[in-house]
Amino acid sequence: xxxxxxxxxxxxxxxxxxxxxxxxxxxxxxxxxxxxxxxxxxxxxxxxxxxxxxxxxxxxxxxxxxxxxxxxxxxxxxxxxxxxxxxxxxxxxxxxxxxxxxxxxxxxxxxxxxxxxxxxxxxxxxxxxxxxxxxxxxxxxxxxxxxxxxxxxxxxxxxxxxxxxxxxxxxxxxxxxxxxxxxxxxxxxxxxxxxxxxxxxxxxxxxxxxxxxxxxxxxxxxxxxxxxxxxxxxxxxxxxxxxxxxxxxxxxxxxxxxxxxxxxxxxxxxxxxxxxxxxxxxxxxxxxxxxxxxxxxxxxxxxxxxxxxxxxxxxxxxxxxxxxxxxxxxxxxxxxxxxxxxxxxxxxxxxxxxxxxxxxxxxxxxxxxxxxxxxxxxxxxxxxxxxxxxxxxxxx
Numbered sequence: 001x002x003x004x005x006x007x008x009x010x011x012x013x014x015x016x017x018x019x020x021x022x023x024x025x026x027x028x029x030x031x032x033x034x035x036x037x038x039x040x041x042x043x044x045x046x047x048x049x050x051x052x053x054x055x056x057x058x059x060x061x062x063x064x065x066x067x068x069x070x071x072x073x074x075x076x077x078x079x080x081x082x083x084x085x086x087x088x089x090x091x092x093x094x095x096x097x098x099x100x101x102x103x104x105x106x107x108x109x110x111x112x113x114x115x116x117x118x119x120x121x122x123x124x125x126x127x128x129x130x131x132x133x134x135x136x137x138x139x140x141x142x143x144x145x146x147x148x149x150x151x152x153x154x155x156x157x158x159x160x161x162x163x164x165x166x167x168x169x170x171x172x173x174x175x176x177x178x179x180x181x182x183x184x185x186x187x188x189x190x191x192x193x194x195x196x197x198x199x200x201x202x203x204x205x206x207x208x209x210x211x212x213x214x215x216x217x218x219x220x221x222x223x224x225x226x227x228x229x230x231x232x233x234x235x236x237x238x239x240x241x242x243x244x245x246x247x248x249x250x251x252x253x254x255x256x257x258x259x260x261x262x263x264x265x266x267x268x269x270x271x272x273x274x275x276x277x278x279x280x281x282x283x284x285x286x287x288x289x290x291x292x293x294x295x296x297x298x299x300x301x302x303x304x305x306x307x308x309x310x311x312x313x314x315x316x317x318x319x320x321x322x323x324x325x326x327x328x329x330x331x332x333x334x335x336x337x338x339x340x341x342x343x344x345x346x347x348x349x350x351x352x353x354x355x356x357x358x359x360x361x362x363x364x365x366x367x368x369x370x371x372x373x374x375x376x377x378x379x380x381x382x383x384x385x386x387x388x389x390x391x392x393x394x395x396x
Contacts, residue, residue, distance in 0.1 A: 020059045023050035027061070029091070032154075034058075035099040035108075037091075038065075040084060051084040054099055054106065054130065070130035072108065085124070085132055100152045106130065109148065111157040119194040121145045121157060142193035143225070146213040157194065164191035164200060164213035181206050186239030186289065188248065191217075198225040201239060201246050201266065218246065219267045226268055228260065236293045249275075249283070249291040255318050257292050259283075277320040278355075281340040288335030292318065297338035299324065301331045310367030312379070315339060322355045325367065325377060345379065345395050362391065 021039040029035045029052070036053045053059065055069035072085040087110060089095045094113040099106055108124040125136040140148065149155065149162045159165050166180030167190045182188045187203045193213055200216040202208075218226040228234065234250040241247075248260040257280050259273040275283070281298045284291050294300070299315030299322060306312045306323070313329040315322045322344040332338035345356040358364060362381040370376035376396045383389035 018065045020053070020061060020063055020065045022061055027059075029089075029097040030099050033099040033101070035097060037089070041071075050086055050089070052087075052097070052099075052108070070106070072106075072126055073129075073131045075132045075134065075136070085126075094158070096156070096158050098154055098156050100154060104128070105133070107152075109152075109154075109156045119157070121194060123148065140194075142196040142198070143214040143217065146193050146211070150210055150212040162210045164193050164198070164211040164216075166191050166206060166211070167197065183236075183238050187241065188237055188239035196225065197227065199227065199237075199248070201241075217266065218248070218262055219265075221268050223267070226260075226262075228258070228272070234258075238289050238291050238293075240287045240289060242287075249289075251292045255292060255294070257318070277317040277322075278341045278344075281317055281338075282342075285332075285335075285338040285340040288338075295333070297332035297335050299331070299339045299341070301329045301339055305329075306364050307367045310369065312364065312367035315341075315344070320355060321357070323358075323364075323379075343375075345377070345393075356393070356395075359391065361385065365390070 018041045020036070023037045023039045027037055029037055034055050034057075036055060036059050038051050038053045038059075040051050052072040053065065053069055054072070055066050057066040057069070059065060059069075073083055074085050087097070089097060089110070090112070096109075096111040098109045098111075100109070105125065105127040108126065110122045110124070112120045114120055121140040123138045123140055125133045125138075127133055138144075145156060146163050149157075153162060155162050168180065180190045182190055182199070184206065187201050187205065189200050189202075189205050191198055191200045191211060191213060198213060199218045200211060200213055201218060202211075202216045205211055205216070220226045228250055233252055235253050236251045238249045238251075239246060240249075244264045246262040246266060248262070250258045250260065252258065257275045259275050259279075261269045261273075263269050280291055283289070284297050288297070290297055294317075299317050301324070302314045302316075306314055311325055311327050313324050313326060315324050315329075322341055324339060324341070325343045325345070326339070329339055330337065341355070346353050347356045358381055361384055363384055365380045365382045368378045368380070370378070373396070377394070379393045379395065381391045381393070
């Protein structure tokens with residue numbers, strides 16, 4: 001309702017104009033838009049009823065309200081009980097109300113920090129006359145609130161940012177506080193909206209002024225925000241982006257690595273995959289990432305060769321040992337020097353392929369390459385108690 005219409009009504013009944021009287025403190029709910037809390041027109045001094053007034057001109061207690069101001073009103077059955085739109089705001093405990101003008105009227109956003117972390121946000125839509133639209137109320141999810149903030153360019157929940165807010169994450173090793181950076185190289189971050197923690201992806205989000213979580217959040221197959229089960233059991237996460245799809249690798253406290261695959265819409269695909277050492281070494285080399293946070297790319301190669309002349313070295317990863325053929329192999333301290341299991345000696349048992357192991361009581365004496373056939377080798381092992389007992393293993 002425009003105040004000019006109210007004044008016409010008041011003049012015909014009471015002979016007065018709508019005089020602004022604050023309902024409670026603070027009187028200005030949203031200084032940017034001009035949203036005020038006011039006592040109902042004609043209310044007595046003891047009446048605590050609160051209405052919302054939108055005015056481009058500053059309102060002052062005891063002064064007439066501008067005739068171009070808008071009073072927000074109810075509609076339908078609500079209007080029969082109370083013509084004016086009212087809410088029980090607890091501003092002193094953090095409730096916020098923000099008003100945004102649109103092409104079709106006004107949107108009122110109400111945020112409540114709640115108790116025990118039960119934050120909530122609601123959107124009320126009004127027409128150009130300030131009347132609540134049919135089905136004009138919507139409770140917003142965390143992702144919806146993020147999108148509304150991006151669209152309106154307003155901080156609707158008062159957390160100091162527009163869109164999702166990166167978490168402050170304490171790094172125990174040096175005490176440095178990082179802004180939700182989980183894997184800056186891969187573009188993986190943790191953010192929070194309405195008290196809900198989520199993982200968002202994108203390059204340089206820690207330097208971005210706004211983060212639209214609805215566009216960047218990793219989701220479950222049903223579209224809900226994704227967070228791995230037993231989140232606290234993971235010591236680190238790494239992310240990679242290939243052909244428009246994201247993959248997240250989580251390292252558990254026991255150094256196991258779990259792979260989470262997402263499609264182009266950032267939805268989880270299938271079930272998490274627990275990777276063995278072969279797959280981790282391969283992924284670290286192909287993705288140029290240290291996925292299990294051991295500061296080594298691929299296998300950790302022993303400093304001393306088993307057979308330097310033949311080119312046989314021992315590598316290890318995640319508790320598994322491999323015998324790898326190569327020349328002057330060293331642990332990959334940078335992506336370009338990563339050693340995977342491509343040239344490791346392996347044994348195929350049915351559908352399974354496992355790392356070859358030296359028989360108990362034996363030691364490797366030499367690796368001999370076949371000079372006529374590429375990638376064909378013979379490994380000679382000697383009984384530690386009887387040097388005359390030699391077992392030869394052939395690999396192709």
